[in-house]
Amino acid sequence: MNRRLTPCWFFFSFLLLASLSAVAQDSAYTNKNALPEIGVVASDAISLDKEMIVGDAVMRQMRGQSPVIGDPVLTEYLQDLGNRLVVHAENAKFPFEFFWVDNDAINAFAFFGGHIGVHTGLMRRAETESELASVLAHEISHVTQRHIARKMQAQKRSSPLAIASLIGGMLIAIANPEAGMAAMQAGSAASAQMQIDYTRTNEQEADRIGISMLARAGFDVKGAADFFSTMAEQYRMASRPPARLLTHPLTETRIADARARAADYPSRRVMPSLQFELAKSRVKARYSFEPDYAVDYYKAELDKKAYKIKDAALYGLALAYMRNEDNQKALDIMRNVLLKNDPDNLFYLDAATDIFIALGEPLKAVELLTPHVALNPRNQVLALNQANALISASRYDEAISLLKDFLLVNKEHQIAYQLMSEAYQKDKRFSQMHQSKAEVYALYGAYTRAVDELQYAYNFAGEDHLQKQRIRARIKQFRDQEERLQRL
Structure with a gap:
């Protein structure tokens, strides 16, 4: 993700x-x-x-x-x-x-x-x-x-x-x-x-x-x-x-x-780190290389065995296939090799989720992630990917419930609020959608825009007086935060 x-x-x-x-x-x-x-x-x-x-x-x-x-x-x-x-x-x-x-x-x-x-x-x-x-x-x-x-x-x-x-x-x-x-x-x-x-x-x-x-x-x-x-x-x-x-x-x-x-320190031999090599492959395949070049790069690395850890090179190739929209090839690598060897690896679970969503099969991602989320519901990789898959499967209530739990301990996670806003929008719950957008703007320090979103949320709240009261309280909090910065 x-x-x-x-x-x-x-x-x-x-x-x-x-x-x-x-x-x-x-x-x-x-x-x-x-x-x-x-x-x-x-x-x-x-x-x-x-x-x-x-x-x-x-x-x-x-x-x-x-x-x-x-x-x-x-x-x-x-x-x-x-x-x-x-x-x-x-x-x-x-x-x-x-x-x-x-x-x-x-x-x-x-x-x-x-x-x-x-x-x-x-x-x-x-x-x-x-x-x-x-x-x-x-x-x-x-x-x-x-x-x-x-x-x-x-x-x-x-x-x-x-x-x-x-x-x-x-x-x-x-x-x-x-x-x-x-x-x-x-x-x-x-x-x-x-x-x-x-x-x-x-x-x-x-x-x-x-x-x-x-x-x-x-x-x-x-x-x-x-x-x-x-x-x-x-x-x-x-x-x-x-x-x-x-x-x-x-x-x-x-x-x-x-x-x-x-x-001055004793010599220490440190073995190559799989997590480091996976992170490096992700940076190269997703952010540094052009998609076509990334595929050629990792194919050549695998052919020449010019890697430190083979699974990291395979992971880079799978990501490169994903960027080229060749998702079936990416899935073959992920499911038949990487996840088979290391089923709990967060790098692989994240990529598999994106592949299943791209293939129009988000429920397979939900099925894959569910046991992992049950063990570690507050982990950002697992929770956010599961929420994303649930939204793609139109299971909005489950996604929102998962995100609310996640935000209880990750109060300033902008991606969680973005996903929450997306779920509310697709579920046509517009007051809550604008409230989630307001939190995103606040995390960017754009308190004026955050207050604007809350004003929209207030207008959509209808006769829900408790929700209106909460919105008014949040508007006051944002304005107080802005004033506190000005008084600093």
Whole structure:
């Protein structure tokens, strides 16, 4: 299952800039005689509470940009990998959220409140799970060490608007590092600060802490140096540096330091990861390659046995067949080989669901998923695929019930709300449809549009006074959230 998030900027960019300016004012006018809170890095620049609020605001805007991928299988993998590292992180103050950006640049980034994005291009070029984990560990370290807040603290003598301009450039760089560089150079605070993200000291600190985290989590500590070498090779072969090098400058000294730090830890042989190889195949087949090329690529890989794990290559070929609408060939691979070998694998269950729906046989998907959903009803891959299959089979009440249960513990899952809206629309329950759409807009930070949807929902509610009362209460909540951002 895969859903791309719809662009939805509206007025929210203004609100975000206003919030950053407000945070900057707090920083600029802090009482110079006040002592910082002991034990919390950069707490006098921006509090943890404000950092989480701003991080949530940025993430809502990121969700509304088309490069952000709504892919439950890839998200589940990335979040699981990230969590395996976070449990070994020191000073983790936030529940981390990891997400994908559909961009072929070699890049990853972190911002306020424990949000970490990874470009598909980075995944495509990582050779091992330890290399990918090394990048995540580095970004987690930027967050736990609060490097953005510390940069703000260093800029306390600048004007509030200058600080807001600096941070605004950082946030632009999330999706486009070169544009972020231009934005920062245009600001008065940027002329003496050419790097986008962090100082050289911050980079060294993130490298040191990240490699230590990598070792504690059981990965190959050489992954960091190996990936640095990959980036350096890209730089030598390209007319301009990879995107990640614009935000994370790479020197021979930094590569040597990474190798020296790795030598301080015992050598560990890590076997190839099936989940990593499946995620990499999914990125290539669905996001990086053209459909015809993807088929040829995976056929050649299988013919030459140029794979690390054969099942991952077969999975890539099945996805490539799906994109070419050759669903029967995809089903043959999925049912006769992959699911036969590994019937509980979420990557395979997701693909099989899409194939059955494409073939007009959604009830076969429902039958396939039902025992798995019964064991793990809150898993996003299983629940969302089952809901999608039920909607395709016109079993709307069952889909809605499943989604409501899922949303009880996943309150901000936009795909679940999108599916809920689709089910209500097809079932001609228009008041509930508009309420679900309102939740999607709110997750994009577009509160004005969310309120508009609730107004439509109110008009469709008829004589249902209890529902009208709930809608009025939700409108008030959205308006309060918008005002809270403006007061930040």
